[in-house]
Amino acid sequence: MALDSAAATDKYTAQRYTARVALRDHTMRYLHTMIRASDLDATLDFFCAKLGLVEVNRYDSEQGRFTLVFLAAPDDVDHANSTKSPLLEITYNWDAENYDGGRNFGHLAYCVDNIYDVCQRLMNSGVTINRPPRDGHMAFVRSPDGISIELLQDGESLPPQEPWISMENTGSW
């Protein structure tokens, strides 16, 4: 005798839930941080072409008049199960909006292999390095809509070197 589909879903869900609860009280996993973009092209140019993230998924809603683009850092995409990569979700509303910033959100942080190379590439493409990596360890830049991005050198700091040592801060981050 076939179960109807609602009952089957109930049973499946109940079995799955019971099995997991046996392991611990409840489970929870980070999925993404969502930011809004007033200009999708400029935002993807910043996060992908300049910073180095990669697009892993995209969804257009004609009815809702918005586009969602999901980005991942290269090392996160390489995970065996890429559906578990921590993602950056970009929401682009088709009807023009400008987005202000607030102080309750601070920044997104990414670890990089060579902070000097990444900052040089960003600078060459016209991005202001708000907090240059004078210490070979940490830098800050901002996205076109003012989202603050922290870059941290993987492992030990690089030896301090020019032009970074002499470069002053610009604005806030």
Add this chain to the structure above:
Amino acid sequence: MALDSAAATDKYTAQRYTARVALRDHTMRYLHTMIRASDLDATLDFFCAKLGLVEVNRYDSEQGRFTLVFLAAPDDVDHANSTKSPLLEITYNWDAENYDGGRNFGHLAYCVDNIYDVCQRLMNSGVTINRPPRDGHMAFVRSPDGISIELLQDGESLPPQEPWISMENTGSW
């Protein structure tokens, strides 16, 4: 003949970098999203006691008069290498500040095993469910400083059920 330590660091860094560049142009990995908290106790009560994240690291700076607390979702902590868990960084400045929100930041999203159980626990502890999980799939709540949190049901949506079906939205998220 011993190398001096700066030269040794240079050599080590150069070797490590060359080895990684051979693999791809550059590597990058997501570390954390940072948010600011005006009341650390209330914020940790929300994110840990009520939502279910766990504290994995903490740093107090007497000189800078701030505390950093790093939180992870339970399933993310279980990774073999917990230093690679995607984290939420809470910055608490000891000198009182109030934090406003902006529209360029949207929300943080977590996947949960049973969205009804999580929302019920949050509601029982006094948290407003701004967007109830009427569809068995998605809910939104806000932290004490107004950071929007999206909760998504892992896998297939749960069958719609009361009290969620009849529960209206509250405020924005």
